Amino acid sequence: MSQALYVGVDLGGTAIKVGLCNAAGDLLRLFEGPTQTEQGTETILNNIAAYVKELVPPGTPEWEAVAGVGIGIAGFLDIPNGIIQFSANLPFRDVPAKQIMEEKLGKPVKINNDANVAALGEAWGGAGRGVDNCVCYTLGTGVGGGIILNGRLIEGFSGMAGELGHMSVVPDLEAIQCGCGQMGCLETVSSATGIIRMAKDAVERGDKTSLAYVENIMAKEVFDAAKDGDEAAQRIVSRAAYYLGKSMAAIAVVVNPQRFILGGGVSKAGDYLFDQIREVFVKLTPEVASRGVDIVAAELGNNAGIVGAAGLFLRA
Amino acid sequence: MSQALYVGVDLGGTAIKVGLCNAAGDLLRLFEGPTQTEQGTETILNNIAAYVKELVPPGTPEWEAVAGVGIGIAGFLDIPNGIIQFSANLPFRDVPAKQIMEEKLGKPVKINNDANVAALGEAWGGAGRGVDNCVCYTLGTGVGGGIILNGRLIEGFSGMAGELGHMSVVPDLEAIQCGCGQMGCLETVSSATGIIRMAKDAVERGDKTSLAYVENIMAKEVFDAAKDGDEAAQRIVSRAAYYLGKSMAAIAVVVNPQRFILGGGVSKAGDYLFDQIREVFVKLTPEVASRGVDIVAAELGNNAGIVGAAGLFLRA
Structure with a gap:
């Protein structure tokens, strides 16, 4: 696996959807699990980590090839610092999600808001390809x-x-x-x-x-x-x-x-x-x-x- | 002179104004001469080269430090290829100005339209600094x-x-x-x-x-x-x-x-x-x-x- 791979996470109030993409923006496969919003911030972040590792098992050549994990979230974010300041349908309040997830996954993590991320997805790997x-x-x-x-x-x-x-x-x-x-x-x-x-x-x-x-x-x-x-x-x-x-x-x-x-x-x-x-x-x-x-x-x-x-x- | 310098050219119908900038967007000095529009394309391009060399004499350490010469022009341009397709107040018609000026100056040349270039100047070295x-x-x-x-x-x-x-x-x-x-x-x-x-x-x-x-x-x-x-x-x-x-x-x-x-x-x-x-x-x-x-x-x-x-x- 010489080519870099990227994991995308769609963090919603009900479900967390994770997918593996190559550098061309092709979606290679998907995994989905419940958010368990009612169980609080720590559980939600653990679920993200668990689903990402289900999608790409650590120790495999694919895992080694993963260059980063991006997360799209509906809410007010401090994007450069990776902090979820507030979310209407998730219990996050000033949570340094980037830092926590980087520790859990041992991979670089970026967060961004869901509308921007959806637009980028269409532009990069969808109707805007090329x-x-x-x-x-x-x-x-x-x-x-x-x-x-x-x-x-x-x-x-x-x-x-x-x-x-x-x-x-x-x-x-x-x-x-x-x-x-x-x-x-x-x-x-x-x-x-x-x-x-x-x-x-x-x-x-x-x-x-x-x-x-x-x-x-x-x-x-x-x-x-x-x-x-x-x-x-x-x-x-x-x-x-x-x-x-x-x-x-x-x-x-x-x-x-x-x-x-x-x-x-x-x-x-x-x-x-x-x-x-x-x-x-x-x-x-x-x-x-x-x-x-x-x-x-x-x-x-x-x-x-x-x-x-x-x-x-x-x-x- | 270890720091790179950049020359900017404002090509107008009456005058050609050239200036030397450092990498911070400070305008270090200016030189100005007539365009001589009526004498045609070749003279205009020679004038640009002459004024640039008047501003920064070849052979000096400053000349060696010049990393590029940019030219702003009012007209329809093919920017990536550096071609002036048409200008209302200059006699250019499909002139490969970037290529010709690179040969005359022995420096990388870029062209762009005057409105964009003026905006960039303000943003970089003027009211938009920082x-x-x-x-x-x-x-x-x-x-x-x-x-x-x-x-x-x-x-x-x-x-x-x-x-x-x-x-x-x-x-x-x-x-x-x-x-x-x-x-x-x-x-x-x-x-x-x-x-x-x-x-x-x-x-x-x-x-x-x-x-x-x-x-x-x-x-x-x-x-x-x-x-x-x-x-x-x-x-x-x-x-x-x-x-x-x-x-x-x-x-x-x-x-x-x-x-x-x-x-x-x-x-x-x-x-x-x-x-x-x-x-x-x-x-x-x-x-x-x-x-x-x-x-x-x-x-x-x-x-x-x-x-x-x-x-x-x-x-x-």
Whole structure:
């Protein structure tokens, strides 16, 4: 085993997923076990170590080839020092996770936040493979993101690079308040939550729409209705697509990426959504910054975080 | 002379300015001579070589210490290959400038566009010294810019990174067309040209303003009138400041810089302008992406391009 290998860890509130990657960003195999969040910090960190050693048994040539273990975590992190300051769904409070895990594993460890790590995974080993400059959106409950320039993850001054959901894109008169406190954030219109809110508003104000007969409206129902010709649903999708395209036009003249990668539940709407975004993006972007730029779907799904965590040693 | 030195060249249509920098970004000395644009490409390139050798005489220990010569040029460039494809105010058409200058000087040569190079100069040796993540605006006839992340100039996929003047920020109903063909670009409201246009519009439609008695309105007259209490002029400055702050709020959640640096003629309005921009920026940016971020004036003036060209060897 002369080629270096990298382990990625996706630390979630319910499950810990670990994966082994080669230096090209290929995911070689996976292992998964329970987080046991209720048992506290020490157990969680021991579980990570145990699952990593289950994935790659110590003493084997593969173990010797592992050059580092990366961990993706949802929370506030002191990334350079490897400290988990706070996490909403894990009991960590100012835990020096990097140092503890390096002692447990005898390997270099890096930590980073889950959205950045997922973006890096897509850029390195997924839909951005071979492309040096990518911007990734995750369209789920909120809108997350990550920026990869010259092949490397951009963190920013206070770790806020790629917080694309909080770009203010909706004009003042149409804007509503975002969970972050600002008005008109992208997340208020282009997340699953935003799409569901617009659908419920349409039903409540009595718009003629088939969504009035759906008991529990999810984003998928809105897209399905729009594809079936429901005009109210079509307006909602157009709005979600418009502001995504508008945010991309702004990004195009800031960092000028070659590729936008869209993942998360909302992106499953496919070309019906993507075509509308592409049209807006081309319309709002100077030609020289949009020519040759593509907007594509993410490929790695739930494994993006594992691959990206492994990639922290080569691409962060 | 054990420490490496770097030469920067600011190639303009009228003058060629060359400067010597150390590895810390200090400008040690300058030399300037005429471009002689009318004499054609060969003469211009010979002039660059002659002025560089005037600045640092070959055979001296300093010459031996020169690790590279960087050149900033206004035009369309093939940066990796060092080719000047087209320049509006110089007679270059597909000239392999990097290769020719390397032969003339016997030193490594890099070329890059003037806006990027000026931004890099400010970030490296000017108002961004010691700050790894900076975004620079040049507020002149147009609005230019440049992005420096992790201490390095960002070029983007097609060299359009930092084209901040073409971010669409003005709401559709208020937008006018930009020279680039798009609607509502920052440049239409926050450049000197935009400010003058808004002032002339105010005068023409009969707004009560002291600007009506100014024969040749420039941006400075608008700022002076605003500072003197002219309400029409104050509205124009507020508008220019608002859209600058709004564009910075968008940038804050994309690349999350620590510092915004504003140069060019319009920036000479000083804190009267800057305070308004700061207020809008803080209002429109999530707190965690605006905390500790400052908005400051450029320091190097016309020397920014020389310093940045020298910096291409360490920071691009």
